Every structure is written in C-alpha cells, then in structure tokens.
Amino acid sequence: MRTDQFNHAPAQLLAQTGNARLGSPSFGSWATYGLGTxxxxxxxxxxxxxxxxxxxxxxxxxxxxxxxxxxxxVHAARRASRCCTGQPTEREPAxxxxxxxxxxxxxxxxxxxxxxxxxxxxxxxx
Numbered sequence: 001m002r003t004d005q006f007n008h009a010p011a012q013l014l015a016q017t018g019n020a021r022l023g024s025p026s027f028g029s030w031a032t033y034g035l036g037t038x039x040x041x042x043x044x045x046x047x048x049x050x051x052x053x054x055x056x057x058x059x060x061x062x063x064x065x066x067x068x069x070x071x072x073x074v075h076a077a078r079r080a081s082r083c084c085t086g087q088p089t090e091r092e093p094a095x096x097x098x099x100x101x102x103x104x105x106x107x108x109x110x111x112x113x114x115x116x117x118x119x120x121x122x123x124x125x126x
Contacts, residue, residue: 012057017065025065028073043074 003020005011010020017024025033032044047062055061062073 008056009058012055012061016057016061022060023065025067025071026060026062026073028062029064029067029071032071033067044071045073047073047075049075 003011003014005014005020013022013024014020016026018027028045028047037044045062049055059075062075064070064072
C-alpha cells in the first residue's frame, strides 16, 4: 500500500475510510450499511486491537462518519468488565453481584424458557 500521507494518523484514516480527513465512514461502517446485519441488538462490527493501544488515527478508524451511529464499530475491551463476568469487585460485595446474576437469569428465562440457560453454572462461587 502506498500513500502520499507522511503522518501515521492521516495515513491510517486514508486506509480505513478512503479519506485522510476526519468525517468519513470506515470500511466496516460501509460494509454494515450496505450488507445489513443479522440482528438488531448487537453492534454491526467489532474492532479488535493488537499491541494494547489505540492507533494514531484514533476511534475515527472505526467510526460511522456521516452515517447514523448504528453503523459505528465497537471496540472490544481487552479485559471483560465485572458486568460481563459477574464477579464481585472491591467496591461491590458478592451479594450485589449475585443479585445482578439473578436478574440476568430472570431475563434469560423470559427470553428463552426452554434453553440450556436454566442450568446454574457450577463454577460460579457467588
């Protein structure tokens, strides 16, 4: 790949959006806009970063530009947050984490009453 951009950020924007300036939709946004998505309640696409840092071009590299924000990419976190794992933190006791898991279980039961979700995870110590 070759470009006349001599700084990393504009070159990355050019590669990801087709324009070295801010405001254009990323390739992932265009693909989601053009092809659609299988579902309406998950992001159109997920961004995986390597190296542990945000690229020089920033979050505009997976942004939706002038398209509606529903076509924006979502950066996958390096570590799962407590709300994803259900594990207690220093600030939140085990009882609160258990209430969160029980509330999620109630929603799962209403959504899919005959699924394998009904089984309790034996590895969960809460």
